[in-house]
Amino acid sequence: MIKSILKSDDFKLKNCINYIVVIIALVAFAVMQSTGSLKASYMNLLVQIGYSVILAVSLNLVVGFLGELSLGHAGFMCVGAYIGTFISIQLHTVIESKVICLLISMLCGGLLAAFFGFLVGLPALRLKGDYLAIVTLAFGEIVRTVFKNLPWFGKAMGLSTNAVKFTKKDFPLFIIVFITVIVVLFLVQNLVRSKHGRAITAIRDNEIAAKAMGINVTYYKLFVFVIAAFFAGVAGVFYGHYTTPVMYTFFSYNYSIEILVMVVLGGMGSINGSIIAATLITIINYVLQKELPGDLAALKFLIYALILIGIVIFNNAPVLAPLKEKLSIKGLISKLTAKNRKPEDILNDPAHWDKIPTKISMDEVLSTDIQQGNEYTPDKPVKGGN
Amino acid sequence: MSDIVLKTEDLGISFGGLKAVQNVNLEIKKKQLYGLVGPNGAGKTTVFNLLTGVYQPTTGTFYLNGEELKGKTQEQINRKGIARTFQNIRLFNNMSVIRNVLVGLHNQKEFRCNPFTSLLRLPGHYKTEAKMRERAKEILRIVDLEEERNNLACNLPYGKQRKLEIARALATNPTLLLLDEPAAGMNPHETEDLMRIVRKIRDDFDMTILLIEHDMKFVSGLCDEVTVLNFGTVLAQGTAQEALNDPEVIKAYIGE
Secondary structure, three states, X not given: OHHHHHHOHHHOHHHHHHHHHHHHHHHHXXXXXXXXXXXXXXXXXXXXXXXXXXXXXXXXXXXXXXXXXXXXXXXXXXXXXXXXXXXXXXXXXXXXOHHHHHHHHHHHHHHHHHHHHHHHHHHHOOOOHHHXXXXXXXXXHHHHHHHHHOHHHOHHHOEOOOOOOOOOOOOOHHXXXXXXXXXXXXXXXHHHOOHHHHXXXXXXXXXXXXXXXXXXXXXXXXXXXXXXXXXXXXXXXXXXXXXXXXXXXXXXXXXXXXXXXXXXXXXXXXXXXXXXXXXXXXHHHHHHHHHOOHHHHHHHHHHHHHHHHHHHHHHXXXXXXXXXXXXXXXXXXXXXXXXXXXXXXHHHOHHHHHHOOHHHHXXXXXXXXXXXXXXXXXXXOOOOOO | OOOEEEEEEEXXXXXXXXEXXXXXXXXXXXXXXXXXXXXXXXXXXXXXXXXXXXXXXXXXXXXXXXXXXXXOOHHHHHHHOEXXXXXXXXXXXXXXXXHHHHHHOXXXXXXXXXXXXXXXXXXHHHHHHHHHHHHHHHHHHHOOOHHXXXXXXXXXXXXXXXXXXXXXXXXXXXXXXXXXXXXXXXXXXXHHHHHHHHHHHHHXXXXXXXXXXXXXXXXXXXXXXXXXXXXXXXXXXXXXXXXXXXXHHHHHHHOO
């Protein structure tokens, strides 16, 4: 039993590497912090990176694994930030410790965001593609407008969070955020690598077939939506505890799109990709806002856009594919092992067929087929269909 | 009469003014291989869509083992025991072969495992996963795909994709299996192999199978009973030899 557990996918190095990296980063920064060599602004950056990763990974569940386009992720974060922080402020009048207030409000903010996810998801998930995107976009805008106008949340001034904001004297917030990141990664990866994850990706790949296999499509869509909203709410609570005031302007659709950009850049359906992309984009944003010298500061949005365009082209242009292959870790590994593989092996391995450059090698594939005396079978049925 | 698995009564559907299928009465007995044939556009696939809940019948109804299934959703009907394959293959292309079958196993009682057991990786998760994998391998062995289990479904050759679809449908543990043109696009050698597999499934699982096929050799070599559809109505019914030699049927296929 234990042997089979240890042999399962969960314990392969490939699947644990992200935990290891996050834990190493956490320990390294915690040590730096305790020796006092970590600037306060960098600690804030770490918090930003942490909640961006949570947002990107949870949106990836919806966009990458379920295959539905949601543009309202900032809206769920907004619910968590406003209500979670509000609860935290109320609690702080009773409980002295900010950490305990934060932990309780994380749960409350997450659950409330999840509740909103449920409310929105119930009618909206009957829609598909662009229509769902529009509804979620509208949800995000409605939520922040409502919070702007409710009397308890500071109206247009934003919710002042000075009472519970983590300062230099408090326990470093980024440690709690990073631990939460690890928990979120653990939960999301476990979900994806289970029978439920299979059902979710089945819905993405072919909804009609998934239904015909008896998979409850509505249940799983709602389930993913609610979980993603929960994590977004938690991220919102962190936002409320590191900055003041919580402003409704922050949660505009621009921010929803930015989270989506992280998911798309990292690769839909790739959790590690989301982590890397979220970290990179947050750092780029930080550098452009804080560290640009003089006149260049006026151009920060232009530079940001150029960097994004550059990354997208690098990721997708077929011309650059060989360069990308050379630079990637996978490419390095395959280069090291390629020497032992004969070209025939690669041709006969179905896993490589889509990677063979068609112009030259399709002929080779066909000729090897003919040599082996295989009959050529057409792709489509010859007979007419009903 | 208890050995009748599927019974349809005046099953029919019209789309607006178009009567796509009318008055289809089928009685399929346990362990029977039943063929549904007819020229293009006769409404064969529409009958399948009615039986699996993709469309709701506008007239008539149908029973599986005496239980009325009219008005149920696709998911519910699958759980009651009707599984199907598709005419144009609908595999989960980006998943490995074994994962396709595992999705088919999703709803079975012995593999129950609530989401939170999986989320928190409680021991129950590992137990069900191991059991599911064993079962999936067994099913793949039946259609000779065990060796291919870690390849992506979209990388399989056409004939094997068809077999994988059958395996996936089989994994949902149906009492009635609907095969929509299982031999389309296969060469004679593959067709023969498929006939062997279909018979094997019938014998090993006591399965009742209803299939649509254009390959008359395949139908007459395999099916005990055949119904011929034309323009949405039943043209002939009976044993394969009787039905296919009916002058009306020959007229429908070849013309006068």
